[in-house]
Amino acid sequence: MIPVILSGGSGSRLWPLSRKQFPKQFLALTGQHSLFQQTLQRLAVEGMQKPLIVCNESHRFIVQEQLAVSQLEVDGLIMEPFGRNTAPAVAISAMKLLAEGRDELMLVLPADHVIKDQRAFQRVLAMATVAAESGEMVLFGVPATAPETGYGYIRCDLQDRSSLPEGINRVLQFVEKPDLQRARSFVESGDYFWNSGMFLFRASRFLEELKKHDPDIYDTCLLALERSQVDGDNLLIDADTFACCPDNSIDYAVMEKTAQACVVPFAAGWSDVGCWASLWEVNDKDENHNVLKGDVVMHDSHNCMVHANNDKLVTVLGMDNIVVVETKDALMIAPKDRVQEVKTLVNTLNEQGRQETQSHCEVFRPWGSYDSVDMGGRFQVKHITVKPGAQLSLQMHHHRAEHWIVVSGTAEVTCNDKTFLLTENQSTYIPITAVHRLANPGKIPLEIIEVQSGSYLGEDDIERLEDVYGRTKEQEQQPDKLRLAG
Amino acid sequence: MIPVILSGGSGSRLWPLSRKQFPKQFLALTGQHSLFQQTLQRLAVEGMQKPLIVCNESHRFIVQEQLAVSQLEVDGLIMEPFGRNTAPAVAISAMKLLAEGRDELMLVLPADHVIKDQRAFQRVLAMATVAAESGEMVLFGVPATAPETGYGYIRCDLQDRSSLPEGINRVLQFVEKPDLQRARSFVESGDYFWNSGMFLFRASRFLEELKKHDPDIYDTCLLALERSQVDGDNLLIDADTFACCPDNSIDYAVMEKTAQACVVPFAAGWSDVGCWASLWEVNDKDENHNVLKGDVVMHDSHNCMVHANNDKLVTVLGMDNIVVVETKDALMIAPKDRVQEVKTLVNTLNEQGRQETQSHCEVFRPWGSYDSVDMGGRFQVKHITVKPGAQLSLQMHHHRAEHWIVVSGTAEVTCNDKTFLLTENQSTYIPITAVHRLANPGKIPLEIIEVQSGSYLGEDDIERLEDVYGRTKEQEQQPDKLRLAG
Numbered sequence: 009m010i011p012v013i014l015s016g017g018s019g020s021r022l023w024p025l026s027r028k029q030f031p032k033q034f035l036a037l038t039g040q041h042s043l044f045q046q047t048l049q050r051l052a053v054e055g056m057q058k059p060l061i062v063c064n065e066s067h068r069f070i071v072q073e074q075l076a077v078s079q080l081e082v083d084g085l086i087m088e089p090f091g092r093n094t095a096p097a098v099a100i101s102a103m104k105l106l107a108e109g110r111d112e113l114m115l116v117l118p119a120d121h122v123i124k125d126q127r128a129f130q131r132v133l134a135m136a137t138v139a140a141e142s143g144e145m146v147l148f149g150v151p152a153t154a155p156e157t158g159y160g161y162i163r164c165d166l167q168d169r170s171s172l173p174e175g176i177n178r179v180l181q182f183v184e185k186p187d188l189q190r191a192r193s194f195v196e197s198g199d200y201f202w203n204s205g206m207f208l209f210r211a212s213r214f215l216e217e218l219k220k221h222d223p224d225i226y227d228t229c230l231l232a233l234e235r236s237q238v239d240g241d242n243l244l245i246d247a248d249t250f251a252c253c254p255d256n257s258i259d260y261a262v263m264e265k266t267a268q269a270c271v272v273p274f275a276a277g278w279s280d281v282g283c284w285a286s287l288w289e290v291n292d293k294d295e296n297h298n299v300l301k302g303d304v305v306m307h308d309s310h311n312c313m314v315h316a317n318n319d320k321l322v323t324v325l326g327m328d329n330i331v332v333v334e335t336k337d338a339l340m341i342a343p344k345d346r347v348q349e350v351k352t353l354v355n356t357l358n359e360q361g362r363q364e365t366q367s368h369c370e371v372f373r374p375w376g377s378y379d380s381v382d383m384g385g386r387f388q389v390k391h392i393t394v395k396p397g398a399q400l401s402l403q404m405h406h407h408r409a410e411h412w413i414v415v416s417g418t419a420e421v422t423c424n425d426k427t428f429l430l431t432e433n434q435s436t437y438i439p440i441t442a443v444h445r446l447a448n449p450g451k452i453p454l455e456i457i458e459v460q461s462g463s464y465l466g467e468d469d470i471e472r473l474e475d476v477y478g479r480t481k482e483q484e485q486q487p488d489k490l491r492l493a494g
Numbered sequence: 495m496i497p498v499i500l501s502g503g504s505g506s507r508l509w510p511l512s513r514k515q516f517p518k519q520f521l522a523l524t525g526q527h528s529l530f531q532q533t534l535q536r537l538a539v540e541g542m543q544k545p546l547i548v549c550n551e552s553h554r555f556i557v558q559e560q561l562a563v564s565q566l567e568v569d570g571l572i573m574e575p576f577g578r579n580t581a582p583a584v585a586i587s588a589m590k591l592l593a594e595g596r597d598e599l600m601l602v603l604p605a606d607h608v609i610k611d612q613r614a615f616q617r618v619l620a621m622a623t624v625a626a627e628s629g630e631m632v633l634f635g636v637p638a639t640a641p642e643t644g645y646g647y648i649r650c651d652l653q654d655r656s657s658l659p660e661g662i663n664r665v666l667q668f669v670e671k672p673d674l675q676r677a678r679s680f681v682e683s684g685d686y687f688w689n690s691g692m693f694l695f696r697a698s699r700f701l702e703e704l705k706k707h708d709p710d711i712y713d714t715c716l717l718a719l720e721r722s723q724v725d726g727d728n729l730l731i732d733a734d735t736f737a738c739c740p741d742n743s744i745d746y747a748v749m750e751k752t753a754q755a756c757v758v759p760f761a762a763g764w765s766d767v768g769c770w771a772s773l774w775e776v777n778d779k780d781e782n783h784n785v786l787k788g789d790v791v792m793h794d795s796h797n798c799m800v801h802a803n804n805d806k807l808v809t810v811l812g813m814d815n816i817v818v819v820e821t822k823d824a825l826m827i828a829p830k831d832r833v834q835e836v837k838t839l840v841n842t843l844n845e846q847g848r849q850e851t852q853s854h855c856e857v858f859r860p861w862g863s864y865d866s867v868d869m870g871g872r873f874q875v876k877h878i879t880v881k882p883g884a885q886l887s888l889q890m891h892h893h894r895a896e897h898w899i900v901v902s903g904t905a906e907v908t909c910n911d912k913t914f915l916l917t918e919n920q921s922t923y924i925p926i927t928a929v930h931r932l933a934n935p936g937k938i939p940l941e942i943i944e945v946q947s948g949s950y951l952g953e954d955d956i957e958r959l960e961d962v963y964g965r966t967k968e969q970e971q972q973p974d975k976l977r978l979a980g
Contacts, residue, residue: 307839321850325828325839342811353793364807381868382877387901391868411899411921413945415873433947435897459899459943461919
């Protein structure tokens with residue numbers, strides 16, 4: 009069995025923590041590890057092969073970083089230039105497996121869900137495997153125990169036992185996000201499940217059904233894969249072809265239409281942590297039923313979710329059932345029962361061209377990260393962290409000089425024709441247009457304070473001359489082409 | 495007439511904007527100028543002499559800075575080592591005036607109130623002057639139009655017209671902060687006024703009544719004044735003596751007890767802006783009745799007060815009647831009708847030894863200000879601004895080295911036996927224990943980024959060798975003594 013991890017979501021309802029450049033699945037929302045890492049860690053099950061990751065191209069370095077930190081091995085990354093929903097993502101994964109002669113069972117898992125009960129997960133997986141091996145298209149359906157209006161529902165025929173193994177149910181109908189009244193009737197009727205977004209089927213079976221029910225996606229994905237670029241184990245989907253691919257979910261494109269969709273009941277403490285209220289649900293609460301993170305002082309306040317940075321004291325006085333989320337550059341306050349509307353708020357902010365929906369102050373790079381800590385008319389101060397053994401590109405700037413002060417660790421600095429070491433409390437100066445490089449030759453993270461001085465301080469004033477991460481202009485123009493058999 | 499401005503308050507109900515080291519009266523809450531500056535600007539009235547300022551010693555540089563910026567002249571500062579409420583503050587002011595042979599009318603004004611109608615203020619002042627000149631102790635009473643529970647009330651005898659000028663009323667009773675029911679009955683009865691904390695009387699009349707009704711305060715204040723230290727026009731009250739002075743308000747100590755207290759009705763758009771709700775009241779509102787300051791996006795929210803820093807996007811979704819106050823180091827969220835409890839919250843934080851109730855991130859010094867922008871285990875980054883012509887003390891540190899990078903303006907740097915100039919994009923290094931000084935010899939503010947590096951980075955690792963603001967240990971031990979006639 010090969011897991012296919014769908015990691016392309018944007019999770020805008022968890023803004024301001026979730027950003028376009030660092031979305032929900034990469035956040036540690038329920039513990040030390042990110043949802044993405046937890047999803048992979050959950051797969052330490054016998055017979056499970058290394059997973060295939062489908063992610064956005066722009067999240068590549070985050071994915072690689074999180075895999076490395078948790079020492080997780082994968083089969084490779086399928087990188088999308090932009091999202092086209094789940095059907096094309098699964099299609100290309102299936103096609104890639106077939107092209108490699110691996111027509112195995114594919115376990116499709118969203119990278120941003122919580123599953124609390126690992127043993128139940130494994131039991132359900134075993135049940136699903138039996139069905140999938142007989143050619144069934146298996147959905148994992150969570151018994152609908154509350155009238156949630158934010159979920160997709162699957163109605164099953166609990167009577168029809170004819171062709172399915174014990175406990176597995178034939179699908180009758182899909183209902184996307186019902187209103188409260190309908191949702192209540194669904195829960196009462198007892199034959200509805202929440203659609204967890206998890207699936208199990210054989211690669212060839214999925215493609216067979218896709219070709220039949222949505223040949224347009226099938227054909228476009230086949231072409232997109234053929235034109236994709238290979239980079240080691242990874243694959244970058246051809247943007248021009250993929251742009252022509254219809255945007256559709258696996259539910260609409262295939263599962264609603266096939267006669268062989270079935271549901272395995274999935275009661276394993278599942279949550280899609282799709283909004284701040286569901287995050288409040290899954291987290292441990294204090295004696296006032298508050299979920300608190302950060303430097304928070306609550307005063308006569310109950311049932312709140314406060315998720316704060318550690319750099320500010322957050323006080324809440326006399327409030328019940330609210331959500332407060334504070335990051336370095338944005339704050340969001342809402343009643344807990346209206347957090348679905350955060351998505352609308354994010355859309356509004358996007359229309360206003362606000363940067364706060366796109367990325368965090370702390371920006372992650374393959375070599376480490378940086379954070380803008382102060383800015384003025386003609387200067388900017390950055391706190392830069394370089395991982396042990398890592399190095400930035402050999403680069404130069406046309407409009408700014410840089411002062412570097414090492415505050416922790418050891419730096420290897422290249423400036424024009426000189427290369428030298430700097431340690432804590434030492435500094436150097438990089439004049440405008442000097443060709444320079446910063447590297448960490450040591451065993452602990454290197455931290456420097458960089459004071460930029462100049463008339464233009466934009467991130468785009470950078471000319472990369474050499475880069476170990478393939479980020480120079482030349483390198484970006486010469487990747488290998490994938491040649492697919494067939 | 496001599497105004498006496500009482501500027502010793504702490505305004506803890508306006509936390510986190512108001513801090514012990516930078517309280518309410520010095521904040522620009524209703525416009526470009528601080529409440530303190532507005533109070534002084536209001537006094538541009540014929541026959542008004544230069545005001546006497548009573549403030550806390552620790553606010554001296556803020557007072558002087560705000561006076562200088564607004565080009566306001568004063569008679570001098572009476573600096574209290576700590577607060578002892580209003581009676582001692584007014585007593586020492588009156589005694590100082592008498593000692594100088596100036597037995598004039600004293601107009602006592604809190605520094606932290608709003609008066610919107612300047613013409614009405616002047617009209618009422620004229621009325622009050624007539625009464626005070628005939629020996630009356632005049633209170634300014636705001637007609638109670640709403641059942642406010644946070645105010646002090648004055649009950650008047652509206653029938654007794656015997657000895658008072660037209661429109662002025664004899665005081666019957668003082669009531670401090672009644673409950674809602676009582677407050678309602680006061681408003682209905684029509685013979686209650688809110689106590690504005692403003693007074694007018696002759697200096698000798700006040701002292702006469704104080705000596706009679708609270709001789710303890712009288713005697714202690716006389717002694718405290720005699721032992722005070724003179725510094726130019728300013729006076730620093732002797733701490734040891736003042737510590738023995740009873741803590742009492744002018745209302746309790748004198749106005750409740752004298753037979754000659756009267757109220758002049760004061761309808762001039764007065765507000766004590768004593769809490770966030772009253773600040774919402776006095777400010778202009780948008781179409782959703784929100785009062786917004788900072789980078790704020792409101793989404794279906796009404797009747798809110800959001801006061802934010804400009805360094806963060808603040809979003810409020812679906813909330814009504816809440817107050818959100820955000821500063822660089824603290825955030826406070828509360829329902830608008832519970833903001834009186836902010837005082838309790840501040841007390842709790844004080845008990846926990848939290849720094850956030852004491853001072854802001856941006857710290858004001860006589861020479862300018864500094865702001866901590868980044869901090870780590872063994873380093874700190876500060877953004878320092880030095881006023882044109884100003885200089886820091888000649889100093890040294892035992893535990894930290896400093897890297898200075900000029901990002902705007904010109905610096906004159908002294909480091910051991912060398913003195914040199916640095917301009918934008920130049921830097922220097924101050925080793926541990928080097929004797930150094932930073933000065934701004936230019937005409938525009940000097941801005942530097944300081945990166946401190948060392949094992950201990952506390953503000954108290956400073957040895958001041960010379961200081962133009964009298965802040966060296968030696969200078970603080972040798973001020974002049976005031977010799978009072980009598």
